[in-house]
Amino acid sequence: MSEPDPSAILAIASGYGVSKALLSAVGLGLHTRLAAGPMTCQQITAAFGLQVRPTRDFLDLLVSVDMLAREGDGPEALYGNTPATARFLDRGQPEYIGGLAEIWELRDYRFWADLTEALRSGQPQNEAKHAGTPFFEAMYRERERLEAFMNAMNGSSLRNFQALAKAFPFGSYATLTDIGGADALLCREVAAVHPGIHCVSFDLPPVTPIADRRIASAGLGERIQAVSGDFFADPWPPAQLITMGMILHDWNLERKQTLIRKAYDALPEGGALIAIEAFIDDARRHNTFGLFMSLMMLIEFGDAFDFTAAQFCQWCSAAGFSRFETIPLDGPSSAVVAYKDPRC
Known part of the structure; x- marks a missing residue:
């Protein structure tokens, strides 16, 4: 040896x-x-x-x-x-992913200096610690910062959404609601590949004008609608499919389970919830990026965390979902589909 x-x-x-x-x-x-x-x-x-x-x-x-x-x-x-x-990493390229790195450069990198404190306290180390400002309030209060945040999320999600649009049979469904849809990137990618589906991107009011502009720029205004609302407090636009792209990991367990139950209640029989995440492998040994993102959630929110596909399926089963499918996406990410199947 x-x-x-x-x-x-x-x-x-x-x-x-x-x-x-x-x-x-x-x-x-x-x-x-x-x-x-x-x-x-x-x-x-x-x-x-x-x-x-x-x-x-x-x-x-x-x-x-x-x-x-x-x-x-x-x-x-x-x-x-x-x-x-x-x-x-060239901003002029359609597959530019540097927006996420730009956000990390401007703010997140400095907060990671306090990781040890976060591990001891379980408290966020971002603006909430230094200025008493919660994460989403800090991101959404200035138009320029919000646009930068949208671009960063797009950089981390684009290839996943493109892969999902090709891998999942969206053409078998007529309607989709994307919860926390930001600038409607997922809706735009799905609608571009599947001309028969109509989509709603559901997010907070400050995001809606950005989504409207980008939907119009893509020439998809007849099939995608940006709707304003709070996905915890307000009813969800009805649809046969509900998607959540990197949304569930932002919340603690109770709020994760609340969103899953709301999805189940909003879906018709035969509908499905699709969660896109950097799911941690079930043995918690290999998905370095997923584990990194879970600590990022600690830094940003305190009690939020990433999770395994097995945990997600367990929470979905408790809500009433009966059948599951995993779709590998780009790199460390995947989509897990939870079906509200009337046959089970």
Whole structure:
């Protein structure tokens, strides 16, 4: 048996710096600038107002983890995008996922410094701690910040929603209500693939004008409606399908169960609830991103958490759902479908 190697420990322990370098690059818009062509270190420092000596370390650190490509060595070396960063970190690309990294750069990264305190107290470490402002109030009170939040959520959800639109037989249903639909991204992706379905994106009033604008821009105004409401306090628009994309993990157990019961009561027989989440694997050993997101919920909300598909099915069974299906999506995420099946 070989001796234990500390290299993995060191790699993870120093990972905060690597992560922050990438977040800084995304926040600067470095990959977007490099879409126009490779640049030298000197050109990059001039473009972004940086200092040459540390910037070379910054760029080469990103090269070492394949977040930048480099041609040549020394001062004349050219830095450019890799195929992956060109596709996913250039703001001009339709598959841009950097909105989530931008939010992490602007606010979340700093709150993680208080993770140990969160583990001891069980309390959020965000604006609620520092200014007494709950998460959604902080996000929704300014139009510019709300738009940035919508873009961030889109970056993390787009590929999942595209995959779900192709994998699930939405064409067998006439109506869909997306709970917490934000700017109607899920509705737009489903409606674009399935021309027979009519969708409602249901979210708080400040979101509705953003959703209306993006629905109109997609040319889907005849089949998607943005409806304002509080999904805890108000009745839900009726539909054969109810979807929740990264919604349930925002809440504690009691509120999760409330939303599931409301879905069951709102659905007709033969209807279904579809939850899209980074479901933690049932053994809680492998889905690193899902476990990371669960701690993110601690940082943001205190008593909120991510969960396994088995837990979700258990809560749904208690509400009356009788049959379940799992659909793998992008990377660590999946969708679990809970059917209100009259045959069971």
